Amino acid sequence: MTATPVPITPELHTYLLAHTSPRDEVQNWLIERTAELGGVARMQIAPEQGVLLTILARLTRAEVAVEVGTFTGYSSICIARGLAEGGRLICCDISEQWTAIAREAWSRAGVAERIDLRIAPALETLEALPAGEHIDFAFVDADKEPYWEYYSALITRLRPGGILAFDNTFRNGDVVDSRRAGAGRGGDPDPGALHVFNERLVADERVEVVMLPIADGLTVAQKR
Numbered sequence: 001m002t003a004t005p006v007p008i009t010p011e012l013h014t015y016l017l018a019h020t021s022p023r024d025e026v027q028n029w030l031i032e033r034t035a036e037l038g039g040v041a042r043m044q045i046a047p048e049q050g051v052l053l054t055i056l057a058r059l060t061r062a063e064v065a066v067e068v069g070t071f072t073g074y075s076s077i078c079i080a081r082g083l084a085e086g087g088r089l090i091c092c093d094i095s096e097q098w099t100a101i102a103r104e105a106w107s108r109a110g111v112a113e114r115i116d117l118r119i120a121p122a123l124e125t126l127e128a129l130p131a132g133e134h135i136d137f138a139f140v141d142a143d144k145e146p147y148w149e150y151y152s153a154l155i156t157r158l159r160p161g162g163i164l165a166f167d168n169t170f171r172n173g174d175v176v177d178s179r180r181a182g183a184g185r186g187g188d189p190d191p192g193a194l195h196v197f198n199e200r201l202v203a204d205e206r207v208e209v210v211m212l213p214i215a216d217g218l219t220v221a222q223k224r
């Protein structure tokens with residue numbers, strides 16, 4: 001056992017990707033199609049995160065999954081592929097433009113019929129979901145300031161044993177320096193918001209929490 005994390009050098013990251021299940025043709029197409037959008041393409045999750053999402057959705061035997069922040073569809077394809085037979089993924093986004101690309105990607109990937117896209121502020125969509133504990137898996141990757149509100153709306157609807165995953169919980173590393181005034185390294189006007197979220201989540205006794213050093217930090221919380 002080692003208590004000291006191994007820094008992820010570019011060489012080690014290349015090695016990590018070479019030893020993670022590879023992307024398929026649709027995922028490669030979607031990465032290229034999204035790159036045509038310019039700088040916003042960096043919002044797309046990393047491929048290794050996508051594999052983890054498929055595994056988590058499959059582990060929870062997800063019949064009802066939710067995604068907050070769909071963009072051009074990479075993470076939703078990965079979640080949809082891990083759904084149980086007959087499972088559904090509710091996707092929340094506010095952009096018709098970006099999710100039009102997602103719709104094409106879902107069609108190419110053969111998962112379109114498993115996905116229910118809802119164009120509206122995500123909190124409205126989440127709060128309109130049935131109140132019972134019916135969600136098996138959710139992935140949150142939208143605007144960062146309301147992460148606690150998204151969590152609050154999801155946790156009461158998550159079944160015991162269900163899993164929530166939150167992206168960007170390192171916030172470009174700014175979470176360790178959240179008292180610094182002004183914008184964070186990633187241009188975030190409020191780098192402290194994610195730090196506050198991380199603190200509240202780990203103190204919440206309803207869940208068991210692990211923060212994974214994958215891409216910009218991915219926190220996984222399982223409901224007890």
Ligand SMILES: C[S@@+](CC[C@H](N)C(=O)[O-])C[C@H]1O[C@@H](n2cnc3c(N)ncnc32)[C@H](O)[C@@H]1O
Binds near residue numbers: 075121
């Ligand atoms: C980081 S991107 C998501 C990336 C996506 N998970 C992927 O794998 O490509 C964030 C998305 O959240 C959406 N978004 C931002 N604020 C939102 C809100 N209040 N409600 C719903 N979606 C929102 C944006 O339109 C954008 O598509």
